[in-house]
Amino acid sequence: MTFIKTSESKGHSGSKIDRRSWKMPVAFAIVSLISGVLFIGFAEDAPTGFDLSTGTDLFRLPIIQLPALATGVIVTILMALIAVGSAFMISQDRKVPTWVPAFGALFALTGFLTWAAADETLRVPELLAGSLVLAVPLIFGALGGVISERAGVVNIAIEAQLLAGAFVAAVVGTITASPFAGLFAAAVAGMLVSFLLSVFSIRYLVNQIIVGVVINVLVSGLTGFLYSQWLVESPERLNNPEGFSAVSIPILSGIPIIGPVFFKQTVIVYLLYIIVAAVAFALYRTRWGLRLRAVGEHPKAADTVGINVKLTRFWNVALAGAIAGLGGAFITLSQTGQFGKDVTAGAGFIALAAVIFGRWDPIKATLAALLFGFASNLQNALSVVGSPVPSEFMLMLPYVVTIIAVAGLVGKSRPPAASGTPYIKG
Amino acid sequence: MKLELRGITKRFGDLVANDHIDLIIEEGEIHSLLGENGAGKSTLMNVLYGLYQAEEGEILIDDEVRHFAGPGDAMRSGIGMVHQHFMLIPVFTVAENVALGHEEVYGPGLLNLEAARTLVRDISARFGFDLDPDARVEDLPVGVQQRVEIVKALSREAKVLVFDEPTAVLTPQETNEFMAIMRQLKSEGTSIVFITHKLREVREVADRITVIRLGKVVGEADPNADKEELASLMVGRAVDLTIDKAPAKLTDNALIIDNLSIADEFGHRAVRELSVTVQGGEILAIAGVQGNGQTELAEALLGMQDRASGSITLNGKELLGLNARQILDEGVGYVPEDRTLDGLVGGFSIAENLMLDRSDGAPFVRRGTLQTTVLNEFATEKLESFDIRAQSIQESVSQLSGGNQQKVVLARELSRELSLLVASQPTRGLDVGSIEFVHEQIVGVRDRGVPVIVVSTELDEVVSLADRIAVMYKGQIVGIVPADTPREQLGLMMAGERITEEAA
Amino acid sequence: GCAAAPEETDAGSGETLDFLPCMVSDSGGFDDKSFNQLGYEGIETAANDLGVEFLTVESTSDADYAPNIESLIAEGCDLIVTVGFNLSAATVEFALANPDVNFAIVDDAADNDFDGTTDADNIKPILFDTAGAAFLAGYAAASYSSTGVVGTYGGMNFPTVSIFMDGAAQGVDYYNSEKGADVTVRGWDVAAQDGTFIGSFAPGTDSRSAAQNLIDQGADVLLPVGGPIFQSAVEAIRDSGKDIALIGVDADLTETETAAADLFLTSILKQIKVAVSEVVTEASGGSLDTTPYVGTLENGGVGIAPFHDFESKVDGGLEAELVAVKDGIISGDIAVKSYLN
Amino acid sequence: MSEPTPQKPEDQKPEDQKPEEAALTESAENSETNQDTVRWTNAFREITSGNALLSVLAVVLAILIGGVLIALTDSDVQDAAGYFFARPWDLFAAIGSAVGGAYLALFQGSVYDFRRDDFLSAIKPLTQTLVFATPLIAAGLGVAIAFRVGLFNIGGRGQIIVGAAFAGYASFAWDLPIVIHVVVAVIMGIIGGALWGAIAGLLKARTGAHEVIVTIMLNYVAYYLISFLLRTDLLKNPGSNNPKTPPAADSAVLPPLFGDAFKLHWGFIVVIAGTVLAWWLIERSSLGFKFRAVGLNPHAARVAGIKVERLYVYVMLIAGGYAGLAASTEVLGTTTSGFTSGVDAGIGFDAITVALLGRSTPWGTFAAGILFGAFKAGGFTMQASQSIPIDIVLVVQSLIVLFIAAPPLVRAVFRLPQPGARAKKVVS
Numbered sequence A: 001m002t003f004i005k006t007s008e009s010k011g012h013s014g015s016k017i018d019r020r021s022w023k024m025p026v027a028f029a030i031v032s033l034i035s036g037v038l039f040i041g042f043a044e045d046a047p048t049g050f051d052l053s054t055g056t057d058l059f060r061l062p063i064i065q066l067p068a069l070a071t072g073v074i075v076t077i078l079m080a081l082i083a084v085g086s087a088f089m090i091s092q093d094r095k096v097p098t099w100v101p102a103f104g105a106l107f108a109l110t111g112f113l114t115w116a117a118a119d120e121t122l123r124v125p126e127l128l129a130g131s132l133v134l135a136v137p138l139i140f141g142a143l144g145g146v147i148s149e150r151a152g153v154v155n156i157a158i159e160a161q162l163l164a165g166a167f168v169a170a171v172v173g174t175i176t177a178s179p180f181a182g183l184f185a186a187a188v189a190g191m192l193v194s195f196l197l198s199v200f201s202i203r204y205l206v207n208q209i210i211v212g213v214v215i216n217v218l219v220s221g222l223t224g225f226l227y228s229q230w231l232v233e234s235p236e237r238l239n240n241p242e243g244f245s246a247v248s249i250p251i252l253s254g255i256p257i258i259g260p261v262f263f264k265q266t267v268i269v270y271l272l273y274i275i276v277a278a279v280a281f282a283l284y285r286t287r288w289g290l291r292l293r294a295v296g297e298h299p300k301a302a303d304t305v306g307i308n309v310k311l312t313r314f315w316n317v318a319l320a321g322a323i324a325g326l327g328g329a330f331i332t333l334s335q336t337g338q339f340g341k342d343v344t345a346g347a348g349f350i351a352l353a354a355v356i357f358g359r360w361d362p363i364k365a366t367l368a369a370l371l372f373g374f375a376s377n378l379q380n381a382l383s384v385v386g387s388p389v390p391s392e393f394m395l396m397l398p399y400v401v402t403i404i405a406v407a408g409l410v411g412k413s414r415p416p417a418a419s420g421t422p423y424i425k426g
Numbered sequence B: 001m002k003l004e005l006r007g008i009t010k011r012f013g014d015l016v017a018n019d020h021i022d023l024i025i026e027e028g029e030i031h032s033l034l035g036e037n038g039a040g041k042s043t044l045m046n047v048l049y050g051l052y053q054a055e056e057g058e059i060l061i062d063d064e065v066r067h068f069a070g071p072g073d074a075m076r077s078g079i080g081m082v083h084q085h086f087m088l089i090p091v092f093t094v095a096e097n098v099a100l101g102h103e104e105v106y107g108p109g110l111l112n113l114e115a116a117r118t119l120v121r122d123i124s125a126r127f128g129f130d131l132d133p134d135a136r137v138e139d140l141p142v143g144v145q146q147r148v149e150i151v152k153a154l155s156r157e158a159k160v161l162v163f164d165e166p167t168a169v170l171t172p173q174e175t176n177e178f179m180a181i182m183r184q185l186k187s188e189g190t191s192i193v194f195i196t197h198k199l200r201e202v203r204e205v206a207d208r209i210t211v212i213r214l215g216k217v218v219g220e221a222d223p224n225a226d227k228e229e230l231a232s233l234m235v236g237r238a239v240d241l242t243i244d245k246a247p248a249k250l251t252d253n254a255l256i257i258d259n260l261s262i263a264d265e266f267g268h269r270a271v272r273e274l275s276v277t278v279q280g281g282e283i284l285a286i287a288g289v290q291g292n293g294q295t296e297l298a299e300a301l302l303g304m305q306d307r308a309s310g311s312i313t314l315n316g317k318e319l320l321g322l323n324a325r326q327i328l329d330e331g332v333g334y335v336p337e338d339r340t341l342d343g344l345v346g347g348f349s350i351a352e353n354l355m356l357d358r359s360d361g362a363p364f365v366r367r368g369t370l371q372t373t374v375l376n377e378f379a380t381e382k383l384e385s386f387d388i389r390a391q392s393i394q395e396s397v398s399q400l401s402g403g404n405q406q407k408v409v410l411a412r413e414l415s416r417e418l419s420l421l422v423a424s425q426p427t428r429g430l431d432v433g434s435i436e437f438v439h440e441q442i443v444g445v446r447d448r449g450v451p452v453i454v455v456s457t458e459l460d461e462v463v464s465l466a467d468r469i470a471v472m473y474k475g476q477i478v479g480i481v482p483a484d485t486p487r488e489q490l491g492l493m494m495a496g497e498r499i500t501e502e503a504a
Numbered sequence C: 001g002c003a004a005a006p007e008e009t010d011a012g013s014g015e016t017l018d019f020l021p022c023m024v025s026d027s028g029g030f031d032d033k034s035f036n037q038l039g040y041e042g043i044e045t046a047a048n049d050l051g052v053e054f055l056t057v058e059s060t061s062d063a064d065y066a067p068n069i070e071s072l073i074a075e076g077c078d079l080i081v082t083v084g085f086n087l088s089a090a091t092v093e094f095a096l097a098n099p100d101v102n103f104a105i106v107d108d109a110a111d112n113d114f115d116g117t118t119d120a121d122n123i124k125p126i127l128f129d130t131a132g133a134a135f136l137a138g139y140a141a142a143s144y145s146s147t148g149v150v151g152t153y154g155g156m157n158f159p160t161v162s163i164f165m166d167g168a169a170q171g172v173d174y175y176n177s178e179k180g181a182d183v184t185v186r187g188w189d190v191a192a193q194d195g196t197f198i199g200s201f202a203p204g205t206d207s208r209s210a211a212q213n214l215i216d217q218g219a220d221v222l223l224p225v226g227g228p229i230f231q232s233a234v235e236a237i238r239d240s241g242k243d244i245a246l247i248g249v250d251a252d253l254t255e256t257e258t259a260a261a262d263l264f265l266t267s268i269l270k271q272i273k274v275a276v277s278e279v280v281t282e283a284s285g286g287s288l289d290t291t292p293y294v295g296t297l298e299n300g301g302v303g304i305a306p307f308h309d310f311e312s313k314v315d316g317g318l319e320a321e322l323v324a325v326k327d328g329i330i331s332g333d334i335a336v337k338s339y340l341n
Numbered sequence D: 001m002s003e004p005t006p007q008k009p010e011d012q013k014p015e016d017q018k019p020e021e022a023a024l025t026e027s028a029e030n031s032e033t034n035q036d037t038v039r040w041t042n043a044f045r046e047i048t049s050g051n052a053l054l055s056v057l058a059v060v061l062a063i064l065i066g067g068v069l070i071a072l073t074d075s076d077v078q079d080a081a082g083y084f085f086a087r088p089w090d091l092f093a094a095i096g097s098a099v100g101g102a103y104l105a106l107f108q109g110s111v112y113d114f115r116r117d118d119f120l121s122a123i124k125p126l127t128q129t130l131v132f133a134t135p136l137i138a139a140g141l142g143v144a145i146a147f148r149v150g151l152f153n154i155g156g157r158g159q160i161i162v163g164a165a166f167a168g169y170a171s172f173a174w175d176l177p178i179v180i181h182v183v184v185a186v187i188m189g190i191i192g193g194a195l196w197g198a199i200a201g202l203l204k205a206r207t208g209a210h211e212v213i214v215t216i217m218l219n220y221v222a223y224y225l226i227s228f229l230l231r232t233d234l235l236k237n238p239g240s241n242n243p244k245t246p247p248a249a250d251s252a253v254l255p256p257l258f259g260d261a262f263k264l265h266w267g268f269i270v271v272i273a274g275t276v277l278a279w280w281l282i283e284r285s286s287l288g289f290k291f292r293a294v295g296l297n298p299h300a301a302r303v304a305g306i307k308v309e310r311l312y313v314y315v316m317l318i319a320g321g322y323a324g325l326a327a328s329t330e331v332l333g334t335t336t337s338g339f340t341s342g343v344d345a346g347i348g349f350d351a352i353t354v355a356l357l358g359r360s361t362p363w364g365t366f367a368a369g370i371l372f373g374a375f376k377a378g379g380f381t382m383q384a385s386q387s388i389p390i391d392i393v394l395v396v397q398s399l400i401v402l403f404i405a406a407p408p409l410v411r412a413v414f415r416l417p418q419p420g421a422r423a424k425k426v427v428s
């Protein structure tokens, strides 16, 4: 199904209509302005350190010291140059290469960090590792969203799947004293939530958004109820799971920056790498993926070649729930050590945003979740070293970054064509 | 393989779409089904293909009763179908579409697309298709998509092939090629069910014709019968297949397109430096193979193309740069190519669709409020005058058959004071009765002294409606010729051949 | 189920007290590992001692306070304890409307017209001057820290939260000035009155991440303020494999959080449980003295918990220094600033 | 979720679906019927086809399941189960009293309290229900209207927060004459919500940013923004250190409808007016016609000269305005003693369920809002008198919505015949 393909023309008179996008120069001009005011006007004249190493690296990288004021000046000029340069290129009808905004964003980020952490040292590997950890439940959730929506079922219930996974992982993990049992149970719990979603939306054709929204409330109520009825009564017996602890992978974990970020994580994170890679590969290269996408794009066409649309959707939604459930397990088994009411705290909705932001693609959705994780952790890291910005505004950072990214970079996105529409056989 | 349908009855609620239909398809014959829009042809074929379950009746293959729970069963029994609405996944490649459902895999499910590509190449070679297995289907012209459908069906070694209105979207050349393919298949022993509304095609290839009306078989027709005979058998009344139209009475009103270029989002120009004038009182038909810029041109006339340069003036007023609202207010009537996507709001009632482009002021809106009484009177009147077959003006248009949907669009567009009418593919998929009506309406507009542009890939339509014919090829007009230009010549022009003798 | 059925006793104790104490939580709920929970334990203890029933209702949002109090009044409660400043307005409203019901409110003066007196005669405010206790904890943390970095973070920048962080930071400063040391505080800026907050009171990934960032910046004593958010800090410490101590808030967490008992250097105590229980007991007698109760270092209403397992790890002279600091605060020689003064 | 894609007729009509179910299945319902005859036939068919009965059965089913949960976790029931074989009737008695007590309390807290002697105080719970319904209806309308344009507005929370900030500020910082003050404050709330909603609309119109992402993110932004403002003198009560606003000035308070004994205030009347307006807007106005056209098929709407992008902005303005109205009724009517960053009180999210349960029609939303208001009001009594956690209400609520939305399931459970079930198509 095609998408909104044209937009209203603005000009009235001209016989030539200008359709060039001035987004980029405008954005960089604004950044340049902000950078001029903040990074120069309010700069502390002290160096900011960027420590690229951790104690366990194979070799040490130097601590990079950037003078705050000078960096501010350079970044401001650079931003202005990019603004002018891209404006010029656009006016010449030339395409601005994508590396320009990419590097521009990187420089702007450096400028911001140097300004905000002046006179302090930021530990880059830790910053990145923390970002990854914050993103893990979001990635699991987003994968669940991507699979489900690619199969044609809108998954608003990611939050519920995460929450059910978190709850069950804590309880089963405690009772069995085995984190692996908890992890497995979380997947099953996520799948059960999916069954509910499937039964109502695929079997009974209830609007998928309604079902999703309602399931979120249902699971929140149910876990909250069971928590206050059972878990609070005997936390030791029911809510004290054995967690996963980090496992360093030999050699790999010693590579500076990369090692501490990616290879000193818990089993669940390693599992995540495998799942992301597997889903990203399988979605486009296997029979499973082909059929999954077929029922999400054009279920009737899939039906006419003998694919059982409802069953395909059913099991893939179940799979999506299982994966999201793992994300919930990560929260309780590896982050908080126990279940608490609404411990997922809206992660499912952020994951939903990542699905859309990542245009229903597993890798892009993962990157979207990582961006969010990075912004969240940056917020923490900066407020710990003492940033000049009020804490509430720092807390807004990840959300504002997401809005800017979606509005500025992504724009319109095209969902799987049949996502959200039930398949009704004639 | 001999196929027999016996006493098939299929109901949708109260509606009996198929009423005890008997049909026999002999091995190696081309069996044509004829019938009005909504007669029940597609339904019958869907039952045969296992998509629908019939309430009564049975399907026999080589005199043996079979039960098809789904298309999978039908395919296994050697039945293949090319559906009226393409059953292709737009974002998949040709090879993926062909493989889907019977994929060859390595090990645990890794796709072996090479096998599918080979399959595509082999079958293409057999029929002389030029198909790139790695092209994305949505990027392909409809004619090529049609071939993908055929390859898909053949890749499963179908013994009986059902083609449901395959030619509705094909150009004359493509149609001829397609009929050749059907003959080749037949000679290889494949049985074919061929559904079409185009009587010329039926007469050319069909071995047998079964006519269906209102869900019942009304009889067999002789392939040698003339068009009028077939048409009246199908519609149940006499149909006049020729349009009587008086010679054009040109007026001063004019649409002048000057040096128009339209770029697509990648900067390729879909229309290049196109100039043409349409006088009031004449119908300019724009012929051409689909995808040569006609769609863009028509959209630009309605202000729906924002990468357009040049000039479009209507009675001296520049249209380029105006938005759709302003252009509609200038009195431009627009019948879009894809009525379900661009022409109608499926969930709206007939009445609501009739006021869709007049939702701002009089007569249907006063002080921000809908005037339902006015609208209902208007709709009731249009229902009658345009012979829209519906239970009431409140019926949702998605319930109507294609022909009736098109009439709703026309009723809306023609009931305004027009200064220009642009109609794209006005009769695509309609039965002969509906076509007759639509054509009368368009000629009526022309006779009121309004310039009319009809974009059509259908040569029959072009020839019978046009006062002048402009043939488009690769974004340009390769020539403007009189309506009586021989088809062969038009065909050559549509393939890009420039013609020197220009008509005034 | 093949146990024997209980005897159908007709409650032999003839003279049961006709007294129904009740409690409304704020939106944190009774499992908040903070004042709601301690208040609950207080009313539970007192009711059990008195041998009476008690009723508690949980609020889930700001819109719940008034209806909750109202439904308790409908149930015939004699004393209604509300928890937190959020319930202040509703408490005053219903206290004025129901002069024959006693009210008590934890952590708020029930003074919404700011005239310095409680707005209704039948409300007993239960207040705590926590900054002094936090000051002591800060001092102890500075003394204990070997990296010279003390980290703190909170749920949200509310005064009831930041008072702990602020007091502790002042304690660290005092230690520095006394000992000429250079212990830094991460996560709270006394001048800006702002610091690291996670934006909620949930022990989720955000809390964990804040703790992790403090650890990454070298902190070896952590003071997470905000109900259960310390739980994520526990996980972060365990995973870091480093020797990092925690400071608890409200109750002596070494005792209540047995699973993490080995991590708590000390806790900043607010004797909510004791105070509530006393108020309930007093009210059961029929009359309640509604002059505000203010827990201070002096009356033992606030303080710091014993070092328990850390006894051997802290500096030998620390206990004595803390006693001196405490006396200094009580006497006013050491000024502790907080929003309360 | 998808952008509003036009539904081609071919895949639109569920063949074995009844009209009343189809309404829920579609994102936006079909146009409203104008002819009285048609309407009456429909109404008649709805009743005879058991739609009303089905709703009742859906509620019954949800309540049964909730009852199971209550019984399972009730301590008396557990005790009695412990000696089930010794005295089984104890178990049934315990179950009966636990479940019966719970639902009786729910009823007494939301409709009519038998324990009161006089009618006026007995009926008070019903007014309480309406108090809780007031903001739910308003915010629900905000979601519903956006839904009709095909936009999924998850931003009720943020819109309510900003609306509350605006209304609250006007209510305590400005000094205006009586009547005018309250009107201005209510309007300020609407403006605040509208502005916040319009951000999402503008971004969608201008850059195509998906409204779901933007509204989710704006919820958080609004929350932290108000948290910050509550630390500054702009919103914080200068006399206090607590992050709470001053109370609304008396002149800015929505007066009680039935005297001081009842909490029900004029906000309810405003919301009724708002519902009428929403009905007119969607069903009878030219703007609403365009909204619905865009919601059902944006392509065709555009071809018909409707400025789709502009409508995205308008509808989000209106949707946000309704959420802002909800905020106004909260801070000027229900909790006038000042508010905190928790002012949204979950209304923003409940509004989604309310709107969806109300099938995105104004009066459906109104009814659903009252049902949810009753659950809230009754929940307090249930908790206070039976010590049943409030979460159980959430569970029962969501089950009701699910069951109401899936009539075939309810039919199957109660062994009612499935209409349209044919001999060959066995619907189990």
Ligand SMILES: Nc1ncnc2c1ncn2[C@@H]1O[C@H](COP(=O)(O)OP(=O)(O)OP(=O)(O)O)[C@@H](O)[C@H]1O
Binding pocket: A426, B012, B015, B017, B035, B036, B037, B038, B039, B040, B041, B042, B043, B044, B084, B399, B400, B401, B402, B403, D013, D015
């Ligand atoms: N899925 C369906 N549900 C309800 N009614 C249907 C359905 N499909 C078809 N119909 C109805 O059945 C009748 C037969 O439709 P069918 O599609 O078989 O017509 P057709 O002969 O193929 O027409 P056309 O030439 O327009 O393709 C029509 O009246 C149509 O309205």
Ligand SMILES: Nc1ncnc2c1ncn2[C@@H]1O[C@H](COP(=O)(O)OP(=O)(O)OP(=O)(O)O)[C@@H](O)[C@H]1O
Binding pocket: B037, B038, B042, B084, B398, B399, B400, B401, B402, B403, B428, B429, B430, D009, D010, D011, D012, D013, D014, D015
């Ligand atoms: N689910 C349905 N419910 C009711 N009517 C349907 C349904 N699906 C299709 N129809 C009707 O069935 C008829 C035939 O449908 P189909 O899609 O085969 O062809 P069509 O719309 O007539 O297409 P064309 O005009 O291209 O021939 C139309 O009248 C259509 O409106």
Ligand SMILES: [Mg+2]
Binding pocket: B037, B038, B042, B084, B402, B429
């Ligand atoms: Mg058809």
Ligand SMILES: [Mg+2]
Binding pocket: B041, B042, B043, B084, B164
């Ligand atoms: Mg057909």
